Amino acid sequence: MPVPPTAPRRANETVREALRRELLAATAPLTALELSGLVGIAHRQVDEHLEHLRRTQQHRDEELVVEPARCLGCGFEFRARDRLARPSRCPECRSERIDPPRFRIVAGRSR
Ligand SMILES: [Zn+2]
Numbered sequence: 700m701p702v703p704p705t706a707p708r709r710a711n712e713t714v715r716e717a718l719r720r721e722l723l724a725a726t727a728p729l730t731a732l733e734l735s736g737l738v739g740i741a742h743r744q745v746d747e748h749l750e751h752l753r754r755t756q757q758h759r760d761e762e763l764v765v766e767p768a769r770c771l772g773c774g775f776e777f778r779a780r781d782r783l784a785r786p787s788r789c790p791e792c793r794s795e796r797i798d799p800p801r802f803r804i805v806a807g808r809s810r
Pocket residue numbers: 770771772773774775789790791792793794
């Protein structure tokens with residue numbers, strides 16, 4: 700089934716609210732590309748909004764969970780990476796075949 704190019708965002712819902720809703724509703728972690736299609740914004744804008752969501756979540760009982768990007772060449776995982784954007788090249792084997800990071804939001808977690 701083809702994905703519509705610009706998914707409808709609910710009226711009076713901001714991009715970040717839409718992102719948060721998709722991340723909470725997702726049954727499996729989502730890539731930035733998938734999120735860009737779901738919310739109807741450019742791929743490169745997603746990382747910026749995710750960074751902001753992560754900072755503001757300290758006020759809520761929610762956590763943005765990041766499954767790290769992984770090199771498809773050697774399996775290296777970008778665990779220590781602080782930025783959320785997809786890395787361009789593996790530091791171990793120099794491969795550019797990188798499986799992008801995936802995101803979801805876990806709510807109501809007791810910490
Ligand atoms: Zn590698």
